[in-house]
Amino acid sequence: MKIHFSARTIAFALTSCLFIGACSDVLNSSKSEQLMTNPTEVNITSIDDLNALFDKYQYNDASWDKGNREVPRITFAGVDERWAEGSKSLPVEIKKMIFFRLMTPLALVSNENILREREIVKNSPLDAEKLKKIALKYDILENKTGNLDESMRTALLDRVDILPPSLALAQAAEESGWATSRFAQEGNAFFGQWDFSGNGMKPLNQREELGDYRVARFDSPLASVEAYMLNINSNSSYLKLRVLRSKLRAKDKAVTGIKLAGTLDNYSERGQDYIDGLRAMIRYNKLEQMDQAYLSDNKLIHLTTEK
Template structure:
Protein backbone atom coordinates (compact mmCIF):
# COMPACT_ATOMS: atom_id res chain seq x y z
CA UNK A 1 0.00 0.00 0.00
CA UNK A 2 1.33 3.42 -0.92
CA UNK A 3 1.76 6.04 1.83
CA UNK A 4 1.44 9.62 0.58
CA UNK A 5 3.62 12.48 1.76
CA UNK A 6 0.95 13.86 4.07
CA UNK A 7 0.51 10.52 5.84
CA UNK A 8 4.26 10.08 6.16
CA UNK A 9 4.58 13.48 7.83
CA UNK A 10 1.87 12.55 10.31
CA UNK A 11 3.62 9.25 11.01
CA UNK A 12 6.94 10.99 11.57
CA UNK A 13 5.24 13.44 13.90
CA UNK A 14 3.64 10.64 15.93
CA UNK A 15 6.97 8.82 16.16
CA UNK A 16 8.63 12.00 17.41
CA UNK A 17 5.97 12.43 20.10
CA UNK A 18 6.35 8.78 21.13
CA UNK A 19 10.14 9.15 21.32
CA UNK A 20 9.76 12.27 23.48
CA UNK A 21 7.44 10.40 25.84
CA UNK A 22 9.88 7.50 26.10
CA UNK A 23 12.72 9.91 26.90
CA UNK A 24 10.59 11.69 29.50
CA UNK A 25 9.65 8.41 31.19
CA UNK A 26 13.27 7.30 31.17
CA UNK A 27 14.34 10.61 32.69
CA UNK A 28 11.75 10.37 35.46
CA UNK A 29 12.40 6.78 36.44
CA UNK A 30 16.01 6.10 35.55
CA UNK A 31 17.82 9.38 36.17
CA UNK A 32 16.83 9.26 39.83
CA UNK A 33 19.77 8.62 42.15
CA UNK A 34 19.10 6.04 44.84
CA UNK A 35 20.83 6.76 48.18
CA UNK A 36 22.98 4.11 49.82
CA UNK A 37 21.23 1.76 52.21
CA UNK A 38 22.96 2.91 55.37
CA UNK A 39 21.12 0.25 57.37
CA UNK A 40 23.45 -2.31 55.78
CA UNK A 41 26.09 -0.99 58.16
CA UNK A 42 25.83 -1.83 61.86
CA UNK A 43 24.54 1.08 63.93
CA UNK A 44 27.44 2.94 65.49
CA UNK A 45 30.86 3.97 64.19
CA UNK A 46 30.66 1.96 60.96
CA UNK A 47 27.33 3.47 59.87
CA UNK A 48 28.44 6.94 60.92
CA UNK A 49 31.62 6.70 58.88
CA UNK A 50 29.70 5.52 55.82
CA UNK A 51 27.24 8.39 56.27
CA UNK A 52 29.87 11.09 56.72
CA UNK A 53 32.04 9.75 53.87
CA UNK A 54 29.09 9.84 51.49
CA UNK A 55 27.81 13.30 52.31
CA UNK A 56 31.02 15.25 52.94
CA UNK A 57 32.02 15.47 49.22
CA UNK A 58 28.48 16.53 48.29
CA UNK A 59 28.51 19.29 50.91
CA UNK A 60 31.94 20.43 49.71
CA UNK A 61 30.69 20.66 46.12
CA UNK A 62 27.79 22.90 47.08
CA UNK A 63 30.05 25.06 49.25
CA UNK A 64 32.43 25.48 46.31
CA UNK A 65 29.49 26.81 44.30
CA UNK A 66 28.71 29.26 47.12
CA UNK A 67 32.36 30.34 47.27
CA UNK A 68 32.36 31.05 43.53
CA UNK A 69 29.13 33.04 43.90
CA UNK A 70 30.61 35.00 46.80
CA UNK A 71 33.74 35.83 44.87
CA UNK A 72 31.60 37.14 42.02
CA UNK A 73 29.52 39.27 44.39
CA UNK A 74 32.65 40.64 46.05
CA UNK A 75 34.15 41.47 42.67
CA UNK A 76 31.07 43.27 41.37
CA UNK A 77 30.39 45.08 44.64
CA UNK A 78 33.97 46.33 45.01
CA UNK A 79 33.45 48.67 42.05
CA UNK A 80 31.20 51.68 41.61
CA UNK A 81 29.47 50.09 38.64
CA UNK A 82 25.96 51.52 38.34
CA UNK A 83 24.89 48.28 36.65
CA UNK A 84 25.88 46.15 39.65
CA UNK A 85 22.29 45.24 40.52
CA UNK A 86 21.59 43.94 37.02
CA UNK A 87 24.76 41.84 37.11
CA UNK A 88 23.64 40.34 40.41
CA UNK A 89 20.00 39.78 39.46
CA UNK A 90 20.31 36.02 38.97
CA UNK A 91 21.98 35.57 42.34
CA UNK A 92 19.27 37.68 43.96
CA UNK A 93 16.72 35.14 42.73
CA UNK A 94 18.88 32.16 43.71
CA UNK A 95 19.26 33.43 47.28
CA UNK A 96 15.60 34.49 47.59
CA UNK A 97 16.07 38.24 47.82
CA UNK A 98 12.93 40.29 47.22
CA UNK A 99 12.09 43.99 47.20
CA UNK A 100 11.42 44.08 50.94
CA UNK A 101 14.94 42.80 51.65
CA UNK A 102 16.56 45.74 49.88
CA UNK A 103 14.33 48.54 51.12
CA UNK A 104 16.88 49.58 53.75
CA UNK A 105 20.04 47.89 52.48
CA UNK A 106 21.86 47.59 49.20
CA UNK A 107 21.65 44.38 47.20
CA UNK A 108 25.38 43.96 47.73
CA UNK A 109 25.05 44.07 51.52
CA UNK A 110 22.23 41.52 51.52
CA UNK A 111 24.04 39.18 49.15
CA UNK A 112 27.27 39.28 51.12
CA UNK A 113 25.34 38.15 54.17
CA UNK A 114 23.54 35.34 52.33
CA UNK A 115 26.13 34.05 49.88
CA UNK A 116 28.45 32.07 52.10
CA UNK A 117 29.31 28.52 53.08
CA UNK A 118 27.46 26.22 55.45
CA UNK A 119 30.03 24.43 57.66
CA UNK A 120 30.14 20.68 56.91
CA UNK A 121 29.90 20.02 60.65
CA UNK A 122 26.45 21.62 60.72
CA UNK A 123 25.19 20.02 57.51
CA UNK A 124 26.38 16.56 58.58
CA UNK A 125 24.82 16.88 62.03
CA UNK A 126 21.48 18.02 60.65
CA UNK A 127 21.43 15.35 57.96
CA UNK A 128 22.11 12.66 60.56
CA UNK A 129 19.57 14.11 62.96
CA UNK A 130 16.77 14.62 60.46
CA UNK A 131 17.20 11.31 58.60
CA UNK A 132 18.07 8.93 61.44
CA UNK A 133 21.52 8.46 59.91
CA UNK A 134 20.04 8.00 56.45
CA UNK A 135 17.63 5.21 57.40
CA UNK A 136 14.35 7.14 57.59
CA UNK A 137 11.48 6.51 55.19
CA UNK A 138 11.79 10.01 53.75
CA UNK A 139 15.52 9.61 53.14
CA UNK A 140 15.23 6.22 51.47
CA UNK A 141 12.08 6.90 49.44
CA UNK A 142 12.38 10.62 48.77
CA UNK A 143 16.09 11.46 49.01
CA UNK A 144 15.11 13.90 51.75
CA UNK A 145 17.81 14.01 54.42
CA UNK A 146 16.88 17.31 56.06
CA UNK A 147 13.16 17.06 56.80
CA UNK A 148 12.26 19.72 54.25
CA UNK A 149 8.55 20.28 53.59
CA UNK A 150 6.62 21.30 50.49
CA UNK A 151 3.05 22.52 50.28
CA UNK A 152 1.51 21.43 46.98
CA UNK A 153 -0.49 18.22 46.68
CA UNK A 154 1.72 15.48 45.23
CA UNK A 155 4.99 17.38 45.73
CA UNK A 156 6.39 14.77 48.07
CA UNK A 157 5.57 12.09 50.64
CA UNK A 158 2.64 12.45 53.03
CA UNK A 159 3.73 11.84 56.65
CA UNK A 160 1.81 9.02 58.31
CA UNK A 161 1.25 11.11 61.42
CA UNK A 162 0.13 14.30 59.63
CA UNK A 163 -2.91 15.99 61.20
CA UNK A 164 -6.02 16.10 59.03
CA UNK A 165 -5.91 19.91 59.07
CA UNK A 166 -2.37 19.99 57.63
CA UNK A 167 -1.48 20.05 53.93
CA UNK A 168 2.32 19.78 54.01
CA UNK A 169 4.26 16.89 52.51
CA UNK A 170 7.90 15.92 52.93
CA UNK A 171 9.67 17.03 49.76
CA UNK A 172 10.83 14.42 47.26
CA UNK A 173 14.24 15.02 45.62
CA UNK A 174 15.74 13.41 42.54
CA UNK A 175 19.03 12.77 44.34
CA UNK A 176 20.65 13.14 47.76
CA UNK A 177 22.76 15.93 46.27
CA UNK A 178 19.59 17.86 45.36
CA UNK A 179 18.46 17.50 48.97
CA UNK A 180 21.77 18.86 50.26
CA UNK A 181 21.74 21.84 47.91
CA UNK A 182 18.12 22.69 48.69
CA UNK A 183 18.85 22.57 52.43
CA UNK A 184 21.94 24.77 52.16
CA UNK A 185 20.16 27.32 49.99
CA UNK A 186 17.33 27.27 52.51
CA UNK A 187 19.69 28.29 55.32
CA UNK A 188 21.14 31.03 53.12
CA UNK A 189 17.84 32.38 51.85
CA UNK A 190 14.89 31.73 54.15
CA UNK A 191 13.77 34.47 56.53
CA UNK A 192 13.64 31.97 59.40
CA UNK A 193 17.44 31.77 59.43
CA UNK A 194 18.33 35.45 59.52
CA UNK A 195 19.91 34.90 62.91
CA UNK A 196 22.22 32.21 61.54
CA UNK A 197 23.35 34.50 58.73
CA UNK A 198 23.92 37.39 61.13
CA UNK A 199 26.10 35.21 63.37
CA UNK A 200 28.13 34.13 60.35
CA UNK A 201 28.47 37.70 59.07
CA UNK A 202 29.62 38.92 62.50
CA UNK A 203 32.30 36.23 62.66
CA UNK A 204 33.40 37.08 59.12
CA UNK A 205 33.77 40.73 60.14
CA UNK A 206 36.09 39.64 62.95
CA UNK A 207 38.10 37.44 60.57
CA UNK A 208 37.14 34.57 62.87
CA UNK A 209 36.59 31.02 61.74
CA UNK A 210 33.22 29.45 62.39
CA UNK A 211 31.80 25.95 62.63
CA UNK A 212 28.42 24.36 63.07
CA UNK A 213 28.68 25.00 66.81
CA UNK A 214 28.40 28.77 66.39
CA UNK A 215 25.82 28.74 63.61
CA UNK A 216 23.58 26.22 65.38
CA UNK A 217 22.47 29.04 67.68
CA UNK A 218 20.65 30.50 64.68
CA UNK A 219 18.56 27.38 64.03
CA UNK A 220 15.92 27.64 66.76
CA UNK A 221 13.23 27.98 64.08
CA UNK A 222 14.30 24.90 62.16
CA UNK A 223 12.43 22.64 64.55
CA UNK A 224 9.45 22.92 66.88
CA UNK A 225 11.89 21.92 69.63
CA UNK A 226 13.54 25.35 69.39
CA UNK A 227 16.60 25.79 71.62
CA UNK A 228 16.54 22.09 72.53
CA UNK A 229 17.08 21.26 68.85
CA UNK A 230 20.13 23.52 68.66
CA UNK A 231 21.61 21.97 71.77
CA UNK A 232 21.07 18.51 70.33
CA UNK A 233 22.95 19.49 67.18
CA UNK A 234 25.84 20.92 69.20
CA UNK A 235 26.07 17.70 71.19
CA UNK A 236 26.14 15.67 67.97
CA UNK A 237 28.89 17.88 66.56
CA UNK A 238 30.98 17.58 69.70
CA UNK A 239 30.44 13.85 70.27
CA UNK A 240 31.24 12.95 66.65
CA UNK A 241 34.10 15.49 66.39
CA UNK A 242 32.48 16.95 63.27
CA UNK A 243 34.42 20.23 63.39
CA UNK A 244 37.33 18.21 61.99
CA UNK A 245 35.39 18.07 58.73
CA UNK A 246 35.33 21.87 58.58
CA UNK A 247 39.13 21.93 58.40
CA UNK A 248 39.24 19.82 55.23
CA UNK A 249 36.77 21.88 53.21
Protein backbone atom coordinates in the same frame (compact mmCIF):
# COMPACT_ATOMS: atom_id res chain seq x y z
CA MET B 1 37.16 5.94 61.31
CA LYS B 2 39.06 3.28 59.40
CA ILE B 3 37.66 0.08 60.85
CA HIS B 4 37.91 -3.37 59.28
CA PHE B 5 35.13 -5.87 59.63
CA SER B 6 33.43 -8.75 57.84
CA ALA B 7 33.47 -8.37 54.07
CA ARG B 8 30.20 -10.28 54.02
CA THR B 9 28.57 -7.72 56.29
CA ILE B 10 29.75 -4.71 54.33
CA ALA B 11 28.93 -6.35 51.01
CA PHE B 12 25.31 -6.54 52.10
CA ALA B 13 25.20 -3.17 53.83
CA LEU B 14 26.97 -1.23 51.15
CA THR B 15 26.63 -2.92 47.80
CA SER B 16 22.99 -3.90 48.13
CA CYS B 17 21.77 -1.00 50.24
CA LEU B 18 23.41 2.03 48.63
CA PHE B 19 22.34 2.85 45.09
CA ILE B 20 25.49 4.64 44.04
CA GLY B 21 25.75 6.35 40.69
CA ALA B 22 25.93 9.46 38.60
CA CYS B 23 24.67 12.84 39.73
CA SER B 24 23.45 15.51 37.31
CA ASP B 25 24.55 18.55 39.33
CA VAL B 26 27.41 20.33 37.57
CA LEU B 27 29.32 23.42 38.73
CA ASN B 28 29.69 26.34 36.35
CA SER B 29 33.24 27.62 36.90
CA SER B 30 35.68 26.40 34.27
CA LYS B 31 37.91 24.43 36.62
CA SER B 32 34.99 22.86 38.42
CA GLU B 33 33.36 21.95 35.11
CA GLN B 34 36.45 20.03 34.14
CA LEU B 35 36.46 18.18 37.45
CA MET B 36 32.73 17.45 37.54
CA THR B 37 32.21 16.28 33.95
CA ASN B 38 33.16 12.92 32.45
CA PRO B 39 33.29 11.34 35.90
CA THR B 40 35.36 8.33 36.78
CA GLU B 41 33.24 5.32 37.75
CA VAL B 42 34.58 3.09 40.50
CA ASN B 43 32.88 -0.22 41.22
CA ILE B 44 32.53 -1.08 44.92
CA THR B 45 31.83 -4.69 45.93
CA SER B 46 33.30 -4.84 49.46
CA ILE B 47 34.71 -2.83 52.32
CA ASP B 48 38.18 -3.55 50.96
CA ASP B 49 37.23 -1.81 47.71
CA LEU B 50 35.90 1.17 49.60
CA ASN B 51 38.93 1.39 51.89
CA ALA B 52 41.21 1.09 48.86
CA LEU B 53 39.45 4.06 47.28
CA PHE B 54 39.72 6.09 50.47
CA ASP B 55 43.39 5.13 50.83
CA LYS B 56 44.13 6.10 47.24
CA TYR B 57 43.01 9.64 48.00
CA GLN B 58 44.41 9.63 51.57
CA TYR B 59 40.87 9.89 52.87
CA ASN B 60 41.51 7.78 55.96
CA ASP B 61 42.35 7.96 59.64
CA ALA B 62 46.10 7.79 59.17
CA SER B 63 46.13 10.81 56.88
CA TRP B 64 43.49 12.64 58.92
CA ASP B 65 45.50 12.21 62.14
CA LYS B 66 48.47 13.86 60.41
CA GLY B 67 46.36 16.95 59.74
CA ASN B 68 45.41 16.28 56.12
CA ARG B 69 41.92 17.64 55.49
CA GLU B 70 41.69 16.93 51.75
CA VAL B 71 38.47 15.22 50.66
CA PRO B 72 37.98 13.58 47.25
CA ARG B 73 35.03 14.48 45.06
CA ILE B 74 32.66 11.54 45.50
CA THR B 75 28.95 11.36 44.79
CA PHE B 76 26.19 8.74 44.87
CA ALA B 77 22.60 8.59 43.68
CA GLY B 78 20.84 7.76 46.93
CA VAL B 79 19.80 5.03 49.38
CA ASP B 80 16.89 2.62 49.51
CA GLU B 81 14.97 0.69 52.15
CA ARG B 82 17.57 -2.08 52.26
CA TRP B 83 20.03 0.35 53.86
CA ALA B 84 17.61 0.92 56.76
CA GLU B 85 17.40 -2.81 57.34
CA GLY B 86 21.00 -3.75 56.61
CA SER B 87 22.51 -0.97 58.70
CA LYS B 88 20.91 -2.45 61.82
CA SER B 89 23.52 -5.19 61.77
CA LEU B 90 26.43 -2.79 61.37
CA PRO B 91 28.51 -1.53 64.30
CA VAL B 92 27.50 2.06 65.01
CA GLU B 93 30.94 3.45 64.19
CA ILE B 94 30.91 1.73 60.80
CA LYS B 95 27.52 3.16 59.92
CA LYS B 96 28.74 6.60 60.92
CA MET B 97 31.93 6.21 58.90
CA ILE B 98 30.02 5.33 55.74
CA PHE B 99 27.53 8.15 56.27
CA PHE B 100 30.03 10.90 57.04
CA ARG B 101 32.55 9.93 54.38
CA LEU B 102 29.91 9.90 51.65
CA MET B 103 28.10 13.05 52.80
CA THR B 104 31.14 15.27 53.45
CA PRO B 105 32.06 15.65 49.75
CA LEU B 106 28.48 16.76 49.03
CA ALA B 107 28.66 19.50 51.65
CA LEU B 108 31.98 20.70 50.25
CA VAL B 109 30.74 20.70 46.65
CA SER B 110 27.67 22.68 47.72
CA ASN B 111 29.90 25.23 49.46
CA GLU B 112 32.07 25.41 46.36
CA ASN B 113 28.98 26.38 44.37
CA ILE B 114 28.12 29.05 46.91
CA LEU B 115 31.62 30.53 46.79
CA ARG B 116 31.35 30.76 43.01
CA GLU B 117 28.09 32.66 43.40
CA ARG B 118 29.61 34.88 46.06
CA GLU B 119 32.36 35.98 43.69
CA ILE B 120 29.73 36.94 41.14
CA VAL B 121 27.87 38.95 43.78
CA LYS B 122 31.05 40.75 44.83
CA ASN B 123 32.39 41.60 41.39
CA SER B 124 29.51 41.93 38.92
CA PRO B 125 27.92 45.21 37.79
CA LEU B 126 24.55 45.80 39.42
CA ASP B 127 22.75 45.35 36.11
CA ALA B 128 24.48 42.05 35.27
CA GLU B 129 21.97 39.32 34.46
CA LYS B 130 23.95 36.67 36.31
CA LEU B 131 23.87 38.84 39.44
CA LYS B 132 20.12 39.36 39.13
CA LYS B 133 19.63 35.63 38.72
CA ILE B 134 21.38 35.01 42.03
CA ALA B 135 19.42 37.81 43.71
CA LEU B 136 16.19 36.15 42.60
CA LYS B 137 17.38 32.78 43.84
CA TYR B 138 18.14 34.17 47.30
CA ASP B 139 14.93 36.24 47.50
CA ILE B 140 16.60 39.65 47.38
CA LEU B 141 14.74 40.50 44.16
CA GLU B 142 11.06 39.71 43.78
CA ASN B 143 11.01 39.57 39.98
CA LYS B 144 13.25 39.71 36.93
CA THR B 145 12.42 43.34 36.18
CA GLY B 146 13.64 44.60 39.56
CA ASN B 147 16.82 46.64 39.94
CA LEU B 148 19.64 46.14 42.44
CA ASP B 149 21.50 48.78 44.43
CA GLU B 150 24.58 48.55 46.61
CA SER B 151 22.58 48.02 49.80
CA MET B 152 20.92 45.03 48.15
CA ARG B 153 24.33 43.69 47.13
CA THR B 154 25.40 43.91 50.77
CA ALA B 155 22.23 42.11 51.87
CA LEU B 156 22.87 39.46 49.23
CA LEU B 157 26.40 38.87 50.51
CA ASP B 158 24.95 38.10 53.93
CA ARG B 159 22.98 35.29 52.30
CA VAL B 160 25.36 33.93 49.69
CA ASP B 161 27.83 32.40 52.11
CA ILE B 162 28.98 28.91 53.01
CA LEU B 163 27.82 26.77 55.92
CA PRO B 164 30.20 24.75 58.11
CA PRO B 165 30.25 21.12 56.96
CA SER B 166 30.02 20.05 60.61
CA LEU B 167 26.57 21.63 60.87
CA ALA B 168 25.35 20.13 57.59
CA LEU B 169 26.57 16.66 58.58
CA ALA B 170 25.00 16.80 62.03
CA GLN B 171 21.66 17.97 60.66
CA ALA B 172 21.69 15.39 57.87
CA ALA B 173 22.33 12.61 60.37
CA GLU B 174 19.67 13.92 62.75
CA GLU B 175 16.98 14.63 60.16
CA SER B 176 17.47 11.46 58.10
CA GLY B 177 18.20 9.02 60.91
CA TRP B 178 21.58 8.25 59.34
CA ALA B 179 19.88 7.88 55.94
CA THR B 180 17.38 5.32 57.24
CA SER B 181 14.23 7.49 57.13
CA ARG B 182 11.49 6.83 54.59
CA PHE B 183 11.99 10.32 53.17
CA ALA B 184 15.72 9.77 52.62
CA GLN B 185 15.01 6.46 50.89
CA GLU B 186 12.10 7.61 48.72
CA GLY B 187 13.17 11.14 47.88
CA ASN B 188 16.79 11.81 48.89
CA ALA B 189 15.42 14.07 51.64
CA PHE B 190 18.23 14.34 54.18
CA PHE B 191 17.09 17.54 55.93
CA GLY B 192 13.32 17.24 56.36
CA GLN B 193 12.46 20.34 54.33
CA TRP B 194 8.78 21.01 53.81
CA ASP B 195 7.05 21.37 50.45
CA PHE B 196 3.63 22.99 49.99
CA SER B 197 3.49 22.45 46.22
CA GLY B 198 1.79 19.07 46.56
CA ASN B 199 4.74 17.30 44.92
CA GLY B 200 6.47 16.18 48.10
CA MET B 201 6.13 13.08 50.26
CA LYS B 202 3.22 13.08 52.69
CA PRO B 203 4.06 12.30 56.33
CA LEU B 204 2.18 9.37 57.81
CA ASN B 205 0.94 11.56 60.66
CA GLN B 206 0.35 14.93 59.03
CA ARG B 207 -0.72 17.74 61.37
CA GLU B 208 -3.95 19.22 60.04
CA GLU B 209 -3.40 22.66 61.61
CA LEU B 210 -0.30 23.13 59.44
CA GLY B 211 -2.12 22.53 56.17
CA ASP B 212 -1.23 20.17 53.34
CA TYR B 213 2.51 20.17 53.91
CA ARG B 214 4.80 17.50 52.52
CA VAL B 215 8.48 16.68 52.72
CA ALA B 216 10.40 17.86 49.66
CA ARG B 217 11.94 15.23 47.40
CA PHE B 218 15.16 15.62 45.41
CA ASP B 219 16.82 13.99 42.41
CA SER B 220 20.02 13.26 44.34
CA PRO B 221 21.60 13.61 47.78
CA LEU B 222 23.68 16.50 46.42
CA ALA B 223 20.53 18.33 45.36
CA SER B 224 19.17 17.84 48.88
CA VAL B 225 22.31 19.37 50.43
CA GLU B 226 22.20 22.32 48.04
CA ALA B 227 18.52 22.95 48.78
CA TYR B 228 19.19 22.79 52.52
CA MET B 229 21.92 25.41 52.24
CA LEU B 230 19.73 27.66 50.11
CA ASN B 231 16.93 27.32 52.66
CA ILE B 232 19.23 28.33 55.53
CA ASN B 233 20.63 31.20 53.46
CA SER B 234 17.33 32.68 52.31
CA ASN B 235 14.51 31.75 54.70
CA SER B 236 13.55 34.42 57.25
CA SER B 237 13.39 31.73 59.95
CA TYR B 238 17.18 31.51 59.90
CA LEU B 239 18.00 35.22 59.95
CA LYS B 240 19.74 34.79 63.31
CA LEU B 241 22.19 32.36 61.76
CA ARG B 242 23.04 34.75 58.95
CA VAL B 243 23.45 37.69 61.33
CA LEU B 244 25.78 35.71 63.57
CA ARG B 245 27.78 34.45 60.60
CA SER B 246 28.23 38.01 59.31
CA LYS B 247 29.33 39.23 62.75
CA LEU B 248 31.86 36.43 63.05
CA ARG B 249 33.25 37.21 59.60
CA ALA B 250 33.47 40.93 60.40
CA LYS B 251 35.53 40.11 63.49
CA ASP B 252 37.63 37.58 61.56
CA LYS B 253 36.48 34.78 63.85
CA ALA B 254 35.90 31.17 62.88
CA VAL B 255 32.42 30.28 61.61
CA THR B 256 31.79 26.86 63.14
CA GLY B 257 28.93 24.44 63.34
CA ILE B 258 28.90 24.62 67.14
CA LYS B 259 28.39 28.39 67.03
CA LEU B 260 25.80 28.49 64.26
CA ALA B 261 23.82 25.58 65.72
CA GLY B 262 22.80 27.89 68.56
CA THR B 263 20.67 29.93 66.16
CA LEU B 264 18.56 27.04 64.85
CA ASP B 265 15.76 27.06 67.41
CA ASN B 266 13.28 27.51 64.55
CA TYR B 267 14.47 24.47 62.59
CA SER B 268 12.69 22.02 64.88
CA GLU B 269 9.78 22.14 67.27
CA ARG B 270 12.22 20.76 69.84
CA GLY B 271 13.87 24.19 70.05
CA GLN B 272 16.75 24.24 72.53
CA ASP B 273 16.74 20.45 72.83
CA TYR B 274 17.36 20.26 69.07
CA ILE B 275 20.25 22.71 69.38
CA ASP B 276 21.74 20.76 72.27
CA GLY B 277 21.44 17.54 70.27
CA LEU B 278 23.23 19.00 67.26
CA ARG B 279 26.06 20.35 69.39
CA ALA B 280 26.41 17.02 71.18
CA MET B 281 26.60 15.19 67.85
CA ILE B 282 29.22 17.60 66.52
CA ARG B 283 31.35 17.27 69.64
CA TYR B 284 31.02 13.51 70.09
CA ASN B 285 31.86 12.75 66.44
CA LYS B 286 34.53 15.47 66.25
CA LEU B 287 32.78 16.97 63.25
CA GLU B 288 34.35 20.40 63.67
CA GLN B 289 37.43 18.87 62.05
CA MET B 290 35.34 18.84 58.87
CA ASP B 291 35.15 22.63 58.95
CA GLN B 292 38.81 22.70 57.86
CA ALA B 293 38.24 20.17 55.08
CA TYR B 294 38.65 21.06 51.40
CA LEU B 295 38.03 19.34 48.10
CA SER B 296 40.83 17.69 46.18
CA ASP B 297 41.41 18.32 42.50
CA ASN B 298 40.45 14.81 41.45
CA LYS B 299 37.79 14.36 38.80
CA LEU B 300 34.39 13.47 40.13
CA ILE B 301 34.10 9.83 41.26
CA HIS B 302 30.82 8.00 40.74
CA LEU B 303 30.59 4.89 42.89
CA THR B 304 28.83 1.95 41.30
CA THR B 305 27.88 -1.49 42.59
CA GLU B 306 27.80 -3.57 39.43
CA LYS B 307 28.60 -7.24 39.95
